[in-house]
Amino acid sequence: MKILKNLLSKHTKALIVVPILISLAVGTGIFKITIKDDVVAMLPKDLPERLVLQELEANFGASEFINVTIGKKGSSVFNYTTLSKLARITEKLEEVPFISRVRSLSNASETVGNEFGLDVYPLMEEVPRTPAELKKLENSVFNNSELVGSLISEDKQYLAIYIFLSLERVDSSVAYNTVKNIAYKEIGPERIYISGVPVIAGIIGKAIRNDLVILIPLVILVLVFILYVGLRNKRGVLLVLIIILLSVLPVIGLMGYLKMPFMVVNSAMPIILLALSCAYSIHIIMKFYSAFNHKKTKTETVHNTMDELFLPITATSLTTIVGFLSLATSPLPILFEFGLLVSAGILWAWVLSITTLPALLIVLPLPKIAGQGIMDEKGFFSKVARGFSRLTVKYKIPVIIFYIIITAVFIFGLTRLRIESRIDRFFSKSSPIRISDRISGEHFGGSANLSIIIEGDINNPAILNDILDLQEYLKTIEGIGSTTSIADVICLLNKALHNNNPEFRKIPDTPEGVSQLILLYSMSGDPEDFAMLINSDSTLTHMNIRMASMYSIDVKRILNKINNYIPKNFSSDIKYRITGSSILTMQLSEMTAISSIKSILISITAVFIICLFLYRSIAFGLLNIIPLSITMIIIFGFMGFAKIDFSIEIAIICSIIIGVGIDYALHYTSKYCLLANKMTQEETAIAVINETGPPILSNATSIALGFLILPLSLIIPIKSLGLLVSISMLMAAIVTLTVLSSILIIVKPKVRHKTLIFEKEKEA
Amino acid sequence: MQIKKVLPIGAAFLILLASVLAAKPASEKTGKKAKPKTLTANEIMRNLESRKEPDDMISEMTMTLICKKGKKRVRKVLTARKGSKKTIMWFLSPADVKGASFLSMEQKGKNNMWIYLPALKKESSITSHGKGKKGYFMGSNFTYEDLEGRKYEDYSYKLLGNEMIGDRNCYVVESTPKPTLKKPSYSKIVSWIWKNHPIPLKEEYYNRMGEFQKVQTISKLKKIKSYWIPEEISMETVKLNNKRKTEITFTDIQVDRGIEESVFSKRSLRRIFNRNRLYKKKQTTAKQEKEKKQ
Numbered sequence A: 001m002k003i004l005k006n007l008l009s010k011h012t013k014a015l016i017v018v019p020i021l022i023s024l025a026v027g028t029g030i031f032k033i034t035i036k037d038d039v040v041a042m043l044p045k046d047l048p049e050r051l052v053l054q055e056l057e058a059n060f061g062a063s064e065f066i067n068v069t070i071g072k073k074g075s076s077v078f079n080y081t082t083l084s085k086l087a088r089i090t091e092k093l094e095e096v097p098f099i100s101r102v103r104s105l106s107n108a109s110e111t112v113g114n115e116f117g118l119d120v121y122p123l124m125e126e127v128p129r130t131p132a133e134l135k136k137l138e139n140s141v142f143n144n145s146e147l148v149g150s151l152i153s154e155d156k157q158y159l160a161i162y163i164f165l166s167l168e169r170v171d172s173s174v175a176y177n178t179v180k181n182i183a184y185k186e187i188g189p190e191r192i193y194i195s196g197v198p199v200i201a202g203i204i205g206k207a208i209r210n211d212l213v214i215l216i217p218l219v220i221l222v223l224v225f226i227l228y229v230g231l232r233n234k235r236g237v238l239l240v241l242i243i244i245l246l247s248v249l250p251v252i253g254l255m256g257y258l259k260m261p262f263m264v265v266n267s268a269m270p271i272i273l274l275a276l277s278c279a280y281s282i283h284i285i286m287k288f289y290s291a292f293n294h295k296k297t298k299t300e301t302v303h304n305t306m307d308e309l310f311l312p313i314t315a316t317s318l319t320t321i322v323g324f325l326s327l328a329t330s331p332l333p334i335l336f337e338f339g340l341l342v343s344a345g346i347l348w349a350w351v352l353s354i355t356t357l358p359a360l361l362i363v364l365p366l367p368k369i370a371g372q373g374i375m376d377e378k379g380f381f382s383k384v385a386r387g388f389s390r391l392t393v394k395y396k397i398p399v400i401i402f403y404i405i406i407t408a409v410f411i412f413g414l415t416r417l418r419i420e421s422r423i424d425r426f427f428s429k430s431s432p433i434r435i436s437d438r439i440s441g442e443h444f445g446g447s448a449n450l451s452i453i454i455e456g457d458i459n460n461p462a463i464l465n466d467i468l469d470l471q472e473y474l475k476t477i478e479g480i481g482s483t484t485s486i487a488d489v490i491c492l493l494n495k496a497l498h499n500n501n502p503e504f505r506k507i508p509d510t511p512e513g514v515s516q517l518i519l520l521y522s523m524s525g526d527p528e529d530f531a532m533l534i535n536s537d538s539t540l541t542h543m544n545i546r547m548a549s550m551y552s553i554d555v556k557r558i559l560n561k562i563n564n565y566i567p568k569n570f571s572s573d574i575k576y577r578i579t580g581s582s583i584l585t586m587q588l589s590e591m592t593a594i595s596s597i598k599s600i601l602i603s604i605t606a607v608f609i610i611c612l613f614l615y616r617s618i619a620f621g622l623l624n625i626i627p628l629s630i631t632m633i634i635i636f637g638f639m640g641f642a643k644i645d646f647s648i649e650i651a652i653i654c655s656i657i658i659g660v661g662i663d664y665a666l667h668y669t670s671k672y673c674l675l676a677n678k679m680t681q682e683e684t685a686i687a688v689i690n691e692t693g694p695p696i697l698s699n700a701t702s703i704a705l706g707f708l709i710l711p712l713s714l715i716i717p718i719k720s721l722g723l724l725v726s727i728s729m730l731m732a733a734i735v736t737l738t739v740l741s742s743i744l745i746i747v748k749p750k751v752r753h754k755t756l757i758f759e760k761e762k763e764a
Numbered sequence B: 001m002q003i004k005k006v007l008p009i010g011a012a013f014l015i016l017l018a019s020v021l022a023a024k025p026a027s028e029k030t031g032k033k034a035k036p037k038t039l040t041a042n043e044i045m046r047n048l049e050s051r052k053e054p055d056d057m058i059s060e061m062t063m064t065l066i067c068k069k070g071k072k073r074v075r076k077v078l079t080a081r082k083g084s085k086k087t088i089m090w091f092l093s094p095a096d097v098k099g100a101s102f103l104s105m106e107q108k109g110k111n112n113m114w115i116y117l118p119a120l121k122k123e124s125s126i127t128s129h130g131k132g133k134k135g136y137f138m139g140s141n142f143t144y145e146d147l148e149g150r151k152y153e154d155y156s157y158k159l160l161g162n163e164m165i166g167d168r169n170c171y172v173v174e175s176t177p178k179p180t181l182k183k184p185s186y187s188k189i190v191s192w193i194w195k196n197h198p199i200p201l202k203e204e205y206y207n208r209m210g211e212f213q214k215v216q217t218i219s220k221l222k223k224i225k226s227y228w229i230p231e232e233i234s235m236e237t238v239k240l241n242n243k244r245k246t247e248i249t250f251t252d253i254q255v256d257r258g259i260e261e262s263v264f265s266k267r268s269l270r271r272i273f274n275r276n277r278l279y280k281k282k283q284t285t286a287k288q289e290k291e292k293k294q
Helices: A002-010 A012-032 A048-060 A080-094 A131-143 A172-184 A197-231 A234-257 A265-291 A298-329 A333-354 A356-363 A380-394 A396-415 A432-444 A461-475 A486-497 A511-523 A527-531 A552-569 A581-615 A618-642 A651-675 A681-707 A716-747 A759-763 B009-021 B041-050 B144-148 B266-270 B281-293
Strands: A065-071 A099-103 A109-113 A117-122 A158-165 A191-195 A448-455 A480-484 A540-547 A575-579 B056-066 B072-082 B086-093 B101-107 B110-117 B122-128 B155-165 B168-177 B186-194 B200-207 B212-224 B227-237 B244-255
Touching: A002 A012, A002 A298, A002 A356, A012 A234, A012 A333, A012 A356, A048 A448, A048 A540, A048 A575, A048 A581, A065 A080, A065 A172, A065 A197, A065 A432, A080 A099, A080 A131, A080 A158, A080 A172, A109 A486, A158 A172, A158 A432, A172 A191, A172 A197, A191 A197, A191 A432, A197 A234, A197 A265, A197 A432, A197 A681, A234 A265, A234 A333, A234 A356, A265 A298, A265 A333, A265 A356, A265 A651, A265 A681, A265 A716, A298 A333, A298 A356, A298 A581, A298 A651, A333 A356, A333 A581, A333 A651, A380 A396, A380 A681, A380 A716, A396 A618, A396 A716, A432 A480, A448 A461, A448 A552, A448 A581, A461 A480, A461 A486, A461 A511, A461 A540, A461 A552, A486 A511, A511 B110, A552 A575, A552 A581, A575 A581, A581 A618, A581 A651, A618 A651, A618 A716, A651 A681, A651 A716, A681 A716, B041 B155, B041 B168, B101 B266, B110 B266, B122 B266, B155 B186, B168 B200, B212 B244
Parallel strands: A117 B122
Antiparallel strands: A065 A158, A065 A191, A099 A158, A109 A117, A448 A540, A448 A575, A480 A540, B056 B072, B056 B244, B072 B086, B086 B101, B101 B110, B110 B122, B155 B168, B168 B186, B186 B200, B200 B212, B212 B227, B227 B244
16 A cells, blocks of 8 residues: 555656556557357367367368258249359359359259269259250259258259358358358349358357447447546546546457457457446545545545555455456356456456556646535435335345245246357347248258268278168157268169169168279269268268257257167267267357356355455355345346346356445445444444445446447347346345345344455544 | 360379370480570460370379378279370279279260279269369369369469479479469469479469468379370378378389270270280380380
């Protein structure tokens, strides 16, 4: 404290210039910021399923594709205009450098056997015009069971184009825009739907960019409004604004320099930091203005202000940091980074609030309002606080019973909480992407992918027959669409080789027969198709399973079925691995759940220990964590009832509730300790609520208002994040003010130690 | 409709042999003594395309695929070709494809191909009307297009300079596809072409995103009769996530032996020929004697 005061009086200018320069220097990293949008990037690099996905992509190329569906309900696609649209789109897409492969009816080839031998020909060399030509195409398409349900819908109303991006990952939003620009030119009367994991990722990327550019300024605007209401002078508002911008800027800059991209989860980080860090400066400025009188110099007033506020500000930033640091225990890199970044941001906000801000206050001239006493006894929050104090004193027992019932009800809601990370829930059901996804799902078996890599001697007919059986088995599982495997291809080729005799639609009896068909296939048809299904030495193959995007719980059910089936039914020695975006999202859900529970426990324990240290009392340690525990139960129980999925971004809410909610409790209990034993329990409670109520309520309201901007986001999880944080902040404030008073009046715990936090105030 | 064939391996081989391997007959002043005059990029590439090829060729080809982890897979074939239109090949190993054979013939502008798969006791013709050629050849990292060679008119050329490959002096020429070339596979190709004989000793391929993708190297050349024939070619994909390599070596190369027309028929597919029976003994003997006399 002495050091700080010394610095403040002797090196005032350095305290202003140095931190500002540091902020700006680190802040230059803002120009290096990148935006990333895939689920995979959120998972640990060494997660087995992620490694398997890499293996899959290294051996067989990109596994996810963009899906374009063209068609019009109620009319057949077998007409010249629709087919030429398909051909034009396919042709243009093939020209795009980062698209490695395009599959559609217009570039598909067919291998057919006849009495002379095999015939491999393109289905549509020219777009058919005459009714006869159209009929011929229709017949050959529907003679080929592989194409129906994959390139054309069974009801002939829709055509599909599959677009595979080159392995060197391109920015999903660029890919999506390119495909959209090409495809949408052909819109009308046919409708065009674009879906697939890269599309969702692309839209998310765009939405994140939009959020960062539009929402941050909006939040700042809201904060300015709130600050003006609280401080009622422009200079104060400007000062707080400078301090919070200087605290957020270097954190974003740090992300740029450390190459941490913005993703869905951390895109809310600047807003969270803005909302949380403004409290410190507000406190200092308010105290300074109200404490100032013309008998003292500015420096003296600043010293007094800091005397009084240094400890509480330090304690509250410490607890907030603890709340966010608990995220750093997460195995999910995204949460780990998020926890560290926000903690660093709050630490920096604390440094700026105790150095640069007071130094600025010393240097700058005073506003008129200073010294006139700002705390308004008749203010709105004071009225609300008085209401609470009357309520809790009068109805202390009913209040406690009310909370017990509420908590019990919401614990029930907690059991209904669904943990889910599927990415299409980022958008509302009526959004174009969800509609496209649904159309593609209805007609082409869904746009989610599951891949089984099978390692073994693939030329062994027994393994191939096992693969065929597995495919038959998969067809019986609900939610699974079409499957593709090398075994299918071998059967078809065998049949074609034997003059299209359906009896030969089977795996040859000998490994040599299989090898030679594979050899034939590697040289015929589409060699790219081949490379997507089997590696060059026939030791690795992959089966692709298309399914409707589904909830993690369903994915898990399917996964269990497959894992039960393969070891029991495969006769030969194979190894298999399952991966795919839906499995990775399921992993994400599970890891989020585990890591959130861990974070909550760790941070509550840490906060409890801090309170033990501050109060030297187990009772007060427990009291401090009661309000935030109740708040969390209510919020997550509410999510269970309201069917809001618990996912990675919601994990952040826990940190906010703990980190900020504990501040309210600390405020309350430390004031209680100061006033305890001087009056009756009831009087003490009333006094504590009246005194701590207004700042707690105004702080909660300003954070809540700040976060109420987030529902303007285009991304549903960010919307719910904003709404839930707003509710939780108000809830934490109300719970603190009501439940703590009621308990304290009844329990009357012994105050062993005057709190460290407000010691100075006591002396004063 | 530029290229009618995508699948015929025979055709691919034929093209491989015709355009990558075969070299212009060595002039009398061979080796480093010859002082080549400086040519323009266009002249260099024109020479490359118009170099003279052997009339026919017999060789044993070994193709080794080396995957990322260093695992190798070897395939051996005996191949014979005549002119630029007829190719036949028999698989010698591995055991599971031994005896499989392919015959490819271009007749009246149409490419016909026959295959024989002994394990299925099945002989069949394959008619392909495909249009693509970007597929990989026999599971290697050579695409059909790489093997086929590029058409002179499709690219613009720039001479980047001179460089040594081993002790061979080379022109370094950059080829970029002209806008008229539909769907080019590469954004550019840099070739090191031996100054003494128009053979690309090294070629670097850049993918459509402009990234260095793979490199082809001819590591061993042999002078047979009047031709310089590459004996070892490799193609290495350098991109980290997809590192792999294909090595092709040719042994027992014989050129201009006068292969019998009857070799290129469906009947030849069912048995691997003794290579001596591929050409007319008498004529060959006469030719050999002639050579001896020389």
